[in-house]
Amino acid sequence: MELSDSPPPMLVDGAEVRPVDHLLLRGDPARPALDGRSGTQSYAELEVTLGRLAGWLAGFGLEKGARVASWIAKGPVAALMPLAAPRAGLVHVPVNPLLKHAQVAHILADSGASLLIGTASRLSTLHPSDVPQQCRLHREDDAACAMSGGEALSPSRAEPDDLAAILYTSGSTGRPKGVMLSHANLWLGAVSVAHYLNLTPHDRTLCVLPFSFDYGQNQLLSTWFAGGCVYPLDYLTPRDVVKSVDRRDITTLAGVPPLWVQLTELDWPQEVAAKLKRLTNSGGALTRPLVAKLRTLFPKADLYPMYGLTEAFRSTFLPPALVESHPDSMGSAIPHAEILVVRPDGSITDDDEPGELVHCGPLVAQGYWRDEARTAERFRPAPKASRYGGMAVWSGDTVRRDAQGLLYFVGRDDAMIKSAGNRISPTEIEEAAAAVEGVAEAVALGVKDERLGQAVLLLLRATSPELKAEVETRLKAELPNFMQPREILMLPEFPRNPNGKIDRVALAKAHGA
Structure with a gap:
């Protein structure tokens, strides 16, 4: 047709x-x-x-x-x-x-x-x-x-x-x-x-x-x-990916950091690795050692590190020619995206001054389904400097822009756990754990993990140490594998802030999150 x-x-x-x-x-x-x-x-x-x-x-x-x-x-x-x-x-x-x-x-x-x-x-x-x-x-x-x-x-x-x-x-x-x-x-x-x-x-x-x-x-x-x-x-195992690249003459492969870690640990025949022309990454940053491994293993493939958020699809990419010289950079805006780095008052930051990443333009989604409150938090009028105007996505992520216009990730303001390319809500894990009778409070944290980026650490305050096994059983039945805690720790008390709420910052600091 x-x-x-x-x-x-x-x-x-x-x-x-x-x-x-x-x-x-x-x-x-x-x-x-x-x-x-x-x-x-x-x-x-x-x-x-x-x-x-x-x-x-x-x-x-x-x-x-x-x-x-x-x-x-x-x-x-x-x-x-x-x-x-x-x-x-x-x-x-x-x-x-x-x-x-x-x-x-x-x-x-x-x-x-x-x-x-x-x-x-x-x-x-x-x-x-x-x-x-x-x-x-x-x-x-x-x-x-x-x-x-x-x-x-x-x-x-x-x-x-x-x-x-x-x-x-x-x-x-x-x-x-x-x-x-x-x-x-x-x-x-x-x-x-x-x-x-x-x-x-x-x-x-x-x-x-x-x-x-x-x-x-x-x-x-x-x-x-x-x-x-x-x-x-x-695929069932990473080796299935190698076999498919070979049998189907694959040129393009998109992945997340944990998958790249697994793939670089395999034996790739030179003629199979040479079939790949481009590798793309999102869902977490590539480490310098991993970038080096990918470039060595797939010398004929262009590597595209990317950053995105579902609310605006994709925001930035780093051209392959800059990966070696700027391995820590998020790159710059993709076509049809305008990426601004702004201060709390909405003005544009100076070079190398940290600010919030704001995504403007036609890739911005229409908001959250039937959720005006959360839509209003994330989707707000674009900064005055935007050439598009209209609604923009205020990411909550802190970045900085260098003199060349390249962006660098500084930190995330929310408590999301990013594991194996999945965005995990701590609250969902905590609610499942707290549903077990005898569990008084639960806090889920993301802790550094070499393979996953972050792993889930679950902290419990409960009436009995034996409840740990019951919580493990419930979580396995109710939550997908990527949300399962790597470790569950029982604590006698949780620290509190002046308002009487659990001090998550103190817990994160104490447990390396």
Whole structure:
């Protein structure tokens, strides 16, 4: 299908923007777009498959803007849902496959999902009380069958600001919150990344990151914008990644620091390592020793360190040519992003003066779903110096800008724990622990870990030392693996601040957090 078959593009930030479900229309119809265990589909074939999946979703008769959640492993259905739901006039809510029933129940209730598509094994773990009354459950197999036949829905005529997805991300307090992303957010994110990574129709991207993350989802969208091919992979061991790079002639690999640590510990045949042309990193900073290992192991691959936040997708990247000379830098703004470093009064800092990172421009999300209070905290009017104006994301992260315009991370103001690329809410862990009878108080901290970036340390004040084992059992049943504490310590008392609240700063200092 030719791009001319779709409605005229719209201009946002000087760039052509189309509904996100039009991405496949850009590719050469004969070139491969999706590869995997189910076989290879060309852009023309995948566009038909997309239309059928969208038609199946539309057949449920849901109102425009209804939320459709997916809780599935990576495969054709997971790869196409970010495009199929918006094509059907619906809003996609991807759920991390690692989450367990309590987190899924929260996302379903908070989003008001009308439909949940999941693997049979995952759906079987849900309790009746986990599923809202209006939410219907369907197996992934049903969606897969629909993609093999049936009537295909034509490309949508969505407006740039129409809501396309809600991605749930943990905050420093409370349960995960849904970030609202428009068609323009997703489209321009794909445009931006494809541009600065220099992706081409000859590139093949190995998608190892979960599609429930904006970083993981963009693996698909940016590659398709460039006309390349994606290969989704749910890997069991890091060695599976090496095998896939070899067998599928992978050129592009996105990862987080813990994955790079694991991959650099493996034996990479020289001819396999040489297939990779670019490596991208986000979800935590790369250490200098790790950068050195990656450059030695993959001498023909460009390395792109990046910084982002779900509320604005991606903010900065460091060009490969500067990695060796500025290994600690976050880089500078990606295309379609304006990054300012400001003082508390909103004025722009001087060179090397620490300030808050503020992200302005069309990549800024529409706020948190049904949460005006938290939206008002993070999404505020842009500083006067912004060329865009409008709403901006005030990150809460302290950075500094050098004379060359390169940014450097200084610190994070909130209490988030960042482990293996996951943003973990301490409150969620603490609530699960405190649900055990006899646990008076619980505090979760992030402590330095060479492999994970940060590991979870859980501090308990309880009536009996024996409760430690009971808490461990409950956490394993209620929380995903990446949220499990590395260590649980029992304390007789917690320090208090003048207001009588737990002094988390004192606890963090005492325990090396």
